[in-house]
Amino acid sequence: GAGVSQSPSNKVTEKGKDVELRCDPISGHTALYWYRQRLGQGLEFLIYFQGNSAPDKSGLPSDRFSAERTGESVSTLTIQRTQQEDSAVYLCASSPGGAQGGELFFGEGSRLTVL
């Protein structure tokens, strides 16, 4: 489809393992965002990419978290040495960028469970 696509939709892993989450944004959208949603809580900003500018990593909770984006396309969020507190839904969103009224287009999320 034409929306934001995330994979996997569900991931169960053991504590200490590394995981990679993937996001395919809407074609042509220059801005890409990662958020985390823990059970019963709001959306926590993690990182965003805007075109070729340096990413804003101010929301990454620790150095175990990193993200990359290839040009204006796919992004991967990597969590190293996962901990139980990393269990959450990881949401990706994209937007056309610039002062476009702030509408973000979200994927359905990747639910991560760390045992």
Added chain:
Amino acid sequence: GDSVTQMEGPVTLSEEAFLTINCTYTATGYPSLFWYVQYPGEGLQLLLKATKADDKGSNKGFEATYRKETTSFHLEKGSVQVSDSAVYFCALSDQVQGAQKLVFGQGTRLTINP
């Protein structure tokens, strides 16, 4: 930093009841304000927005007015339907480097009973 506080949930109402979900914010400057909705099994989607003081956003029978004097953006609907059952998130924009970084509230789960 910027923050959004919204009404604790869950909220349960009967069909055709009047709905208010409170949202207040703290921000430097003049952010845009948004309500996003997450229906069961779906991703978040924009419900309505307002970009300056006294603007009213509206969509699907929902309304919210940007009140700078009370730093609020309360969501209202006059007559809710079962299909309105969802989680509602209030958000504000923090424009950095030309892109809109959104700061979200914690969400309010709404259940409408027939």
